Amino acid sequence: MSMLYRSMLLAFLLIGCAAGDPAIFSSVRLDAATECDQDGDGRAGPQCGGPDCCDIDAETHAGAGAQAEPDACGSFDRSCDGVETPEWRDGHCQSLGTNSCWSARGFITPTACGEVGEFIEDCPVTSAGACGAPTIRMEQQACR
Ligand SMILES: [Ca+2]
Numbered sequence: 001m002s003m004l005y006r007s008m009l010l011a012f013l014l015i016g017c018a019a020g021d022p023a024i025f026s027s028v029r030l031d032a033a034t035e036c037d038q039d040g041d042g043r044a045g046p047q048c049g050g051p052d053c054c055d056i057d058a059e060t061h062a063g064a065g066a067q068a069e070p071d072a073c074g075s076f077d078r079s080c081d082g083v084e085t086p087e088w089r090d091g092h093c094q095s096l097g098t099n100s101c102w103s104a105r106g107f108i109t110p111t112a113c114g115e116v117g118e119f120i121e122d123c124p125v126t127s128a129g130a131c132g133a134p135t136i137r138m139e140q141q142a143c144r
């Protein structure tokens with residue numbers, strides 16, 4: 001960038017600022033953000049060599065939590081590590097002796113990302129001290 005061009009740009013920005021026109025600065029900032037961070041989540045997309053694997057969905061990026069719906073790019077890899085990792089695995093109840101039942105919360109059968117399945121919420125102890133029938137609810141598998 002030539003010195004003359006820089007001087008003209010600076011003069012233009014100062015005149016705009018002096019005239020009280022904040023649109024000049026906000027449009028400059030938005031243009032830069034749009035180019036490398038299209039979803040505005042603060043992480044650059046692959047078009048700029050950044051780690052945001054779906055730069056049109058602000059809820060998809062490294063460290064993102066699990067979601068039950070695919071992102072705007074059609075993937076369940078919400079964490080951008082290349083793997084669609086289910087939030088919950090298999091669940092089951094296991095007796096730990098009389099009056100003690102361990103609950104491993106999870107789906108009764110393997111449930112794919114976004115699918116709905118039977119989810120073991122709890123494993124109560126019966127009046128006889130054994131593991132009773134698990135408390136089950138329908139759940140949608142979230143993935144990250
Ligand atoms: Ca982004």
Ligand SMILES: [Ca+2]
Nearest residue numbers: 077079083144
């Ligand atoms: Ca992932």
